[in-house]
Amino acid sequence: MTELMENYNGFLVPAISFIQGYYAYLFLLALFTIGLYAMMMKRNLMKKIMGMSFIQSATIMFWIVAAYKEDATVTVYHQPLGLENPDLYLNPLPHTLMLTAIVVAVVTLGLSFALIVAIYRRYQTLDEPLLLERMQ
Amino acid sequence: MATLELPPRGDVTAPVHQTVNKAGDPVAGAYFIQNAYRDAATPNMVTVILADYRSWDTLGEVVVVFAGGMACYFILRRRES
């Protein structure tokens, strides 16, 4: 029993705190990789766009995770909390930046849809092998 | 693996959350929290940063939106009306 406790203290606690601290980064890394994989390997242009949006989401989430503080509240001024202690509020800067980044991402997606429509109009397909064949 | 050198999630002692950085200069995030309401009489700090402190970014964002619209217009419209 004591052995188990020692084991718990010596290994599990650090492990759990490690997971608690870094799981978000690791998930996002995975998401980023999934996105890259989709963009490189998927043959349908629509799927490529999905991969692109995964990459963008992963990047955006990365910033948001970085802005998180334990035991802090949202970024709206709350009278009782006052303004003196910045640790009471989340960091608003990454939030702002990501707002912009999301907009950029949306517009990029919109443009890519426009391109897809233009491509389909010319080649009647969105699958890359067929597309390359018809481009010759 | 590089993520291991980043501060863990929710770490209050991360450089981003300090009031001064290692070189002794003020850090933007803490300044915004402390002064946003004072500077623009607006409780939502994100709005203040978005539209005042970093309004140039937001103008850029608006221009991106405009550019996106213009780009779709350029690509898809057959003829300008």
Add this chain to the structure above:
Amino acid sequence: MTPTRVDACHIEGMKSQTDSPIIHVCARGLAPVILIIGLYVFFHGHYSPGGGFQGGVLLAASFLLLRMTLGTQISQLVMPSRLTITLSAIGALIFAGTGLVAIFAGGNFLDYGFLPVPWFDPAYLRNYAILFIELGVTLTVMATLVSIYDDLLEA
């Protein structure tokens, strides 16, 4: 793969009015509500989450709803296609113009403290200036999203 008849039907279907009365009625009822929510989000951006961009997307959503259900022809009356690009340029001009006014008033670009509106103290001047430029953001985002939709259907 040549365009099948099904695809052609889709395109036609998206441009014309929907046949289903339920969708018709729901959309007609929902669109103004979304519009109001959009306006609320835009105006309430100072105090809660929201602001120009989100408001603009909601406004655009209401117009898009109309376009999807009522067809492109009728919804032109609400938001004409040829105005969209102009509107989005005007929105961006409102934003950039505010900045330019600040330059002419002797400040740096976008420095709202220098705007020539004498009867506000600086903090409130900034407050209202923020609202004003958010108006530009809203216009641009709304108009652009509608414009992109129109362009996609134009094809």
Add this chain to the structure above:
Amino acid sequence: MNEIVTYTSPIPLLAVLVSLAAVPLIYASSNRPNLREFWTLAAAFIKFPLVLSLLPDAFAGRVAEWTMLEISPGIALQFRADSMGLFFALVASGLWILTCFYSIGYVRGANEKKQTRYFASFAVCLSATIGIAFSANLLTFLIFYEILSIATYPLVIHKEDREAMRSGRQYLTYALTAGVVLIAAIGLTYHLAGTMDFKAGGLLAGLDLDANTAKVLFMLFLAGVGVKAGIMPLQSWLPAAMVAPTPVSALLHAVAVVKSGVFGVIRVVGFVFGPELMHTAGLHLILATFAGVTILLASLIALKQDDLKARLAYSTVGHLSYIILGVALITPEGFTGGLLHLSNHATTKIALFFCAGAIYVNLHKTKISQLDGIGRVMPWTMAAFTVGAMGLSGIPPINAFVSKWFLCRGALQADQMIILGIFIVSGLLNAAYFFPIVHRAFFRKGGSDLDHHGEASPLMVVPICIVAALSILLGLQPNLLFNFFDLASGITESIFYPASTLVGLGGTP
């Protein structure tokens, strides 16, 4: 004996620019051949006196200099008419006048296309050559060297047929590769020495260079300038480039371009490395090996050629290496001999090429085996050919004998019996490949097709005779006209005895 004084004078610049200025005029009057050729002649007649006017100053130890603009921080586009440059410029610009007349006769006689482009390129080439001669530092040298490479290209491909294009490609490949290697060499020199100005006695002389570095650097330089000088593994462009019209072969591929390469070698040996460094690092042996092998192989190959111009081309390859071998001896006599051979070979070889061109225009013959009996049809031309052949074989009254004599003395001075042997053997080989032609021309009976032909047009024959006469005159009295001999010995002196740093006022020490 007085110190060298430099003074600012725009004459070197003008000498470079005058033919360049003729280019737009030539293009502007492309529809009126007479006016166009007048511009060419005018440029030639202005250029030569300009160069000549610098000569007295050079003998007085005054060197004209003109700094145009800074072309890279600390390095200027600078012209300096020192005696070495003047020597080369005199040869090139002097022979240009004759070539001008000859060209006019040739292109009209052969009914060449694109005459405007031909004359324009020619003028640019001359500018570049004079620029090479007068450049005061390595970068200026490089610039004009590359301009020369490019400007010659249109002349090589003049015929625009498949063979011409192939030769043009080959020529460009060699020339550009050389230029590239030269860039590396010059950059390295600049890095090592911190300067690029040519200095009699070597700009690297006082640097205490590591022998291996010096060898690598020298090999780079050799590859760079050696291509134009036709040193043996790099020579194959030269025979190929003989598809160009004959005046081009004559002036450019016997004088201007190839001599620029040789001039470059001399600059490198005498003004970049200096005799001392050449000795201590053993560089002269490398140079001598290459040059010696080239002389023998080129002469042997020339023996086998049936095409007249190809034979002349290989003979050129061999004779260029004569000059280089003389320089490689690093003895005053050898150096003087090399320099003299630079000018002497120019006059004799140009005579030979002129003859080949005249034969082609007049009789449309290019093969040696077809030349039976033409001595009777074209006596003046073939007489001049004989003079040139005698000169290059080293037979006394002709000027090339003088330089060969000095070269041999140089070999003796350096105690290099092998080199002496090379000179003698190759002299015999020269005779072996030239005299059969003379023999065919005068002592064999020609075919009936020669009956209706006479001598070539006077525009061609007169220049031929003038060059031939010049060869003889210079052989009898090397110091006649332009004091080539004094100039050469002055240069030698300035390189080998840099302490006195002066140009001799006539006469060896």
Add this chain to the structure above:
Amino acid sequence: MHWLIEFTLFTVMIVAALVALGLRNLLAAVVTLNIFSFMVASTMVSLGAIDVAFTEAVVGAGAVGVFNIVAILLTSRKSLD
């Protein structure tokens, strides 16, 4: 144990992403993509970024969803992979 909720959301997010990529019917994939987008927004709420979450929700469900569907209807609904 607040972070366990986030952990779950993240897991669903990744699963939704993988499913969206795997579906051959693009319309179904788009719906899955909306789930993904909703998960992202929820995670953002959980991390306290309400402004961003709002935007992501509006955009993911509204603009991008509409565009996605329009684009698919205008082109082809099937995908090779």
Add this chain to the structure above:
Amino acid sequence: MNTLQLPILIIIAFLFGALLIPLLGYFARRLGYITALIATALSLFFSISGLMHVLSEGRISYHLAGWMPPFGIELILDPLSAFMCVLITGITFVVLIFSGRMVEHETPDKTISYYTLTMLLLAGLCGMVLTGDLFNLYVFLEIAALAGYALVAIGDKRAPVAAFRYLTLGTVGAAFYLLGVAFIFISTGSLNMGDVFKVLPLLEDSRAVIVGLTLIVLGIGLKMALFPMHAWMPDAYAYASSAATALLAPIGTKVAAYVLFRVMFYMVDPDFLRHDLHIAQIVGYLGAIGVLWGSILAICQKELKLMLAYSSVAQVGYIAVGIGLASPLGFIGAILHALNHACMKACLFFVSGSLRFKVGHSSITDMNNSLRKTMPWTSAAFVLAAISMIGLPPTAGFFSKWYLALGAIEQSNWIFLGVLLVSTLLNAAYFFKVIERMYLKPQPRVAAPSEEPSEDPVQELTDTTHVNRNEAPASILLPTLTLSLSLLVLGLANAWIVTHLILPMIPDWL
């Protein structure tokens, strides 16, 4: 107006141009072009006066919205960015004059949106150049990128596919960049480049920073078409319309390269760059491979625009080599090459555009010596630009290579030296191929049906001297000639440029 406002004026001239064109174009289509010209001319004026101001009185740090740098966004007008702005606006001005007729010819019903996108592209590029804030750079990068994707998408039939590839890769690049900025931001707590420069030395050997920088370089490398990430570029440039290519090719990649400069030499601690981190060297070696690879692929191309696009891959490699040298000479070489290459590439794409305008195609295999008769000036401009691309003195192209070569020698980096020299030969191989065809290849026996019909086909077969002159119109020809002559001027004036413009930008520590 106050000279201290210059940095912002450079950008907003374009910005207002972009916003006004759709409004004014509503009234008269011609107004769009005129507005674009005026905006560019204004911006050029502001850039030049900015450059003069910077050289005489030092850098300007412009605080947008009046907030101090860590809080607000900072624009930096120092010699480097001012130089870049002059380059961008100057080249664009020439390109706009050129594209007046081209756009009318190629996309006649889309001129308004074309010029709007042009202005947006330039606003984005100038914003990228001037900004001192890492995130702001991302925003402007996206503006420029979006406009770029759209401009590429119209042209050849294959253009949308090329644009789509450009878009996906460009977006990935931007995402990489943003992720890298996140790493830097999280480690240092600041987005301002000056702040980051101060803090980075204090973070000893932080792997997060290294990863962040690597990601940034990766992202920018994608935008810049650095060697393994160049896949989008050739197609995008080759299939876009001539006017768009002429606009994008000279400056698009240069600005990305400039960002690399900023990040490498102005944001990162010098010791970091030299010893701990081999990013600069890696960039240099990638560039070196790109030089060879791009040149070799360019030799294989049969279409002039495609060949030029591949040669751009190679030329970007030179700039990367200059960065990799991380020495003053490398710096000079890279910046000078950015300038030279912008002029050369613009000129060459002008030529390919004029060919398409007049002949209808720019296929190398179909070229023949009728070109030197029909379009003598255009051909001459091509030859001059080609000579400069090959890098023969006294044209501009030689000198950038010269400085790079000197830099390589100084550092005893023989690989770089070898690459530089070999690439000269490769360049010569593909450019002389074109020149040879342009001037020497005889016309085909049977006149191609696409050529303009001649009155007497028999005569055309037998006699090539009677081809009528059919030169491009003056508004296309003049910019081409101006640029080709400017190559000579730039070559001869390079010492002046180096001492007066480039030397002041080299950071002290280099």
